[in-house]
Amino acid sequence: MASNKKYWKSVEELNENSSIVETLRQNEFVEEIPVDEFLGNKESLESSSTSRRDFLKYVGFSTAAATLAACEGPVIKSIPYVVQPERIIPGVADFYATTIADGYDFASILIKTREGRPIKVENNKEAAVKGSANARVHASVLSLYDNMRVKRPKIDGSDVSWKEFDGEVSQKLRTVSDSGKQLVLLTQTYASPSTSKLIAEFKAKYANVQHVVYDAISESTALDAFEAKYGERGLADYDFSKAEVIVSIGADFLGDWQGGGYDDGYAKGRIPTGKHGAKTMSRHIQFESNMTLSGANADKRVPLSPTDQKVALAKIYAGVTGNSISARNLSDKAEDAIKKAIGQIKQAGSKAVVVSGINDVDAQSLVLAINEALSSEAFDKDAPKKIREGNDAAVNKLINDMKADAVGGIIMAGVNPVYTLPNGKEFGEILQKLELAVTFTTKEDETAQQSKYVAAAPHYLESWGDVEMKKGYYSVMQPTIRPLFDTRQFQDALLKWTGNEKTYYEYIKETWQTGILNGASWNQAVHDGVFKTTVAVSLVDEATAAIEEDAVSVEETEEVELTTSASQQARKLASTSAAAGMELVLYAKTGMGDGQQANNPWLQEFPDPITRASWDNYLTISQADAEAKGLKNWNVANGGLNGSYVNVTVNGKTIENVPVIIQPGQARGTVGLAFGYGKKAGIQEEMQTGVNAYPLYEGFNAVQDVAIEPVAGVHEFACVQLHNTLMGRGDIVKETTLEIFNTKDHHVWNPMPHVSKNHEMIDATDPGADMWGEFDRSIGHHFNLAIDLNACTGCGACVIACHAENNVPVVGKTEVRRSRDMHWLRIDRYYSSADTFEGDVEKKENMSGLFGEEGSLGGFLEMENPAENPQVAFQPVMCQHCNHAPCETVCPVAATSHGRQGQNHMAYNRCVGTRYCANNCPYKVRRFNWFLYNQNDEFDYHMNNDLGRMVLNPDVVVRSRGVMEKCSMCIQKTQKTILDAKREGRQIKDGEFQTACSAACSSGAMTFGDINDKESKVAELLEDDRMYHLLEHVGTKPNVQYHVKVRNTKEA
């Protein structure tokens, strides 16, 4: 055993009296067939209008009808192209480089298209900045085929043509412009050079135009601080691969902090590298209140309330720079942690980096000052990121102007302020009164309902565009499909309204050729999707720039105080008094982000990496606070999680009936609530889940003083938390510390389990321990998937990529609650009890008997005392493709069998649905189709409409009711790679073999390849000391490797 830590997956598991835990261990598929419900009730049976005779008649008739219908094959028609496009070959996928820039997610990606349909998002490995897609970006391809999209322009809710629309709007534009009132462009962050230029031209054409950029979840404080310090509006960039010590104060940089995209750099530094015995990895200390992905991955996590975080940051500043600042004392633990963190930062010097997510200009300035003082190598201020541009002051001014009737018209694009503004309702009322209110939107959302003019906007996969994500790093957005509907993008409309005859494509091309490319090829840039330049680019000429200046001058008056020195700011932060009551920390969930894609069933069903709950948002609360308030979470007989409700009140605004989840690691005195849920407009009924947290986002501050009040009622969560217990067999996640890893032999920290043979203990992998004969797999390919637990951040991109690649169905909230989720790949999240590792072992060894002082019954409970602040481990689990698979031997119809390439095959057409295989699988990775999930009105998700079905991968069959399915190790992809090589008559290079998950994994946690290719990376990883197999002692010989998690616990 690498560690004797006892892992637990739910608070419920800590409850010794919980019968549910035991029940679930014994019984995986808990749902009984409700025979009694029906047959037991005599009255209902008798009152039923269908008699036994009728029933038999129906059965007879339908059997006969089905038999007759089956005899004649249907006539299938095929319609080829009249003129086939040169590049499209039916059956062969094409890849196009493009860019997503929806105002929240920015990434350079590749789009896989089949017969002209985009079906999958892949990472663009050539992109230097944000070339990897997160879970939401992977899911965005399904949003293209959203049935709820606005299909054509509308005026007052009725469909019109673009000609009528243009006519009315341009006339109104004139009137507003002439009236002397403001004409406002309220847009998302485009970070687009061409759009900026275009808006400048628009300003030149019409009088009194204001351009306000609005981010639903604002990073304005960081932008303000950066602007004040460096005179340029942007966000400092960080390269965590260069950092040896990472200290984060409330910054979830593995999540969506400042636009996210830091996980690949971070993961690089987390894999122990270097000479044997002296391997190094980064040390990550996280101070935070909500349990975030970053906190879960940290070596040391300190729960701290937001007000305390400010003080902590001031103290770290003082410690690092040597200034003395008087501040109130925090708890002993926190003080100790801060002291040690300062020590380590100082020790690492320029190899350290400090980041913060505190929504405060002072705090953000201080972070810049600290990194500057450290001259941190990971800190990049010269080429700032531009993926957030929103300006709180400008938005506030706009709202005030609108209230004061100084605004005549507004054109909105990519924003939904009625939903996302704290006072959205009021905003909506003003919108209705305006002379001109145009909104460019893909959905008939809250804002569209209040606007007279609804301009149908295309999805990003149907649009042209350009993005400068980081200074000097450009990306191109190109359409990958013809517009599905009668839509027009915002920029094309602006061109039209400024009297420009060009299309936006021509406009971008011209902009690039004159300003950006500097002689380089435009076609090459479109082909690559990215373009890097070191030449300074200025596209907006000076006259228009002057106008821009006017617009922003308003804000600068408010930022005078920014000029104060860092030490003053630190003192100001240090003087933050402790919060009197509870503090609410608003955050964005990995799956939902700011809520733009709320109508995307993949994202709704995506289990949150931390809570493992899907289809919901909820108030996270610490165990201590929950007990004090009498709030509870409990599991019911079908494995579902139930929870209490509370009313959440901020500044007199109350959100009623918010469900509560008890979150280990949540800082005491704080609660968390996610944005992006509770949408009601332009969204299917099934997807109208959760509560809207935006009304509490007062002053664009994610931290609010809150009052919570328990109310009656029970909430039913769809949580995959207690699902698929590994039958109490421990030793699942092996982990060790860097010190032991470096100093001890791998038998100590990664021991091979032993089994007894002839009363002698032998290795579980010893051939003598095997009752099966071994096949020779040394010729041809033998696939292995390696998963490095050190690099896995739990981001979940692989889960959605797998969903998209393999046509995995969406089953809906009630089915997920019944443990019937269909994800082929799940990311198990385990909490552990932290700190006293040795103490735990000692205590466990000293246990004797069941009861008493040292009894195991009380002892385990004590030892596993609901961790105030647990350590967390993520472990992606999919079919392990065992060479000696337990599922194969129990299938009565041989529907599942083994291939010589190491893959465990599943022949769906052969499966009769006995589910023996799922029962016999020690990893619980098999998924059963309880219902027909496609073309079934009961499951009204994307597979139930023609548009949504366009996302299906034609190389993978859509499974029917009553069959088992599971991870195939993307056999369709490996087979394609082999076929390509055969056709081209060449050998296969390492890295060519990919699965959907390994291709999606940007952190390098998943490596796929052929272990018979001795040069391959995965073959090398197989021999690594850290390598182990899941449940090795069962003797299944899996083809999925795991690599022991190493934590850097070294303190200063």
Added chain:
Amino acid sequence: MKKVNHRSSVSRILGIALVMMLAFSTSLFAQDDAAAKAGEVLFKANCAACHKLDAMSTGPMLRNIEARLEEEQGLDREWLYKWIKNSSALIKSGDRYAVAVYEQYGKRQMTAFPQLSNEDIDNILAYTAQEKVTPPPVPKLEGEPSTAGGFSSEMVLWALIVLFGLLALGLFLVNKTLRKFAIANGTVNVEEESKKPSVWKAFVQNQFLVIVSVILLLLGSAYFAYGYFMQVGVDQGYQPIQPIHYSHRIHAGVNKIECKYCHSSARVSKHSGIPSLNVCMNCHKNIAEVAEETQQEGLTKYGVDYNKEIQKLYTAVGWDPTAQDYVNEQKPVKWIRIHNLPDFVYFNHSQHVTVAGVECQTCHGQIEEMEIVEQYSPLTMGWCINCHRETDVNFRGSAYYDKIHEQLKEKYGVESFKASEMGALECGKCHY
């Protein structure tokens, strides 16, 4: 599933007779002018790519061109020599009519033929000056029985049935009457006869025989029931009528066009691909009509007017043969798919065509002989597996197999391996 009826041999004989007749009639009309014959050869070799005698093609129609030019434009044979030998020079020289023709045909220049002598051109003109031969109207064959051959086989059959029926009835009546007579005469003892145990009764009384025959009956019916159910969903011989009568016999057989010229994606894709219509137009831009013999053969032997079928193609792609341009609306053709694999099977053409080098005919049969394509193979799993068991893997010339083949040879000491030995029987190779 519809099938095309076999034509009766009578009609086939008629068709041959017709062809013979036509052959004679042409020779009747043929002039003894050898020049025209030589001209025909030259015309077919040089001019036919762009010109037709009686229809517009890339260039104008050429029947009686010399006379028409003389009549309409007052141009003589000298002008034609110049034009044919080097039309561009003539246009450049500013010749009025040359420029007019050039403009009229979309500024497409006619290829120069300096290699043709004046005599050659004379011969060609002689050929074009021939009268058009109008074939005698083809007698309609479809449906109506021809009188010359007497009764159709069907009628004979019916007549025979009626005859036999009458005979049987007659015999029965005779027997009955005779019996009546016999009983009346007392020759036969009725009671005695009824006491005599019949074979049927004896059979029924013998339990062993009954059991054995019941078992045999059940086994037999099970055998046939199994056979019947096993062919459900197996559409071997499926031969649907397509919206355009496309003859693989003419294209792949007579004209020997390579399969993968049209089904090009079979080389690289899982689909063989139904050719898009622009592929058809590569040739059919110039082939608006089939040869006269082919047309006759189609009409008599297959009951198809090939020229009409080509017109259907033009309608579909929006091609206007007179304007020689794509001007009309496109109307995609809804072909009826013949080979239908179930969704749960993954089949890749390129794997078999390019990698394994399997001939198209192996699975699709003698396509080049099929006037109407039918499903040749059963497309059952047993059929797939059988081929995988019997076929050697083609290792040669592929760097992919080099190492694998070496290792296999070393391990098993044999040179060739069946596909099944390389994993081609694994479920997951086709079902995912």
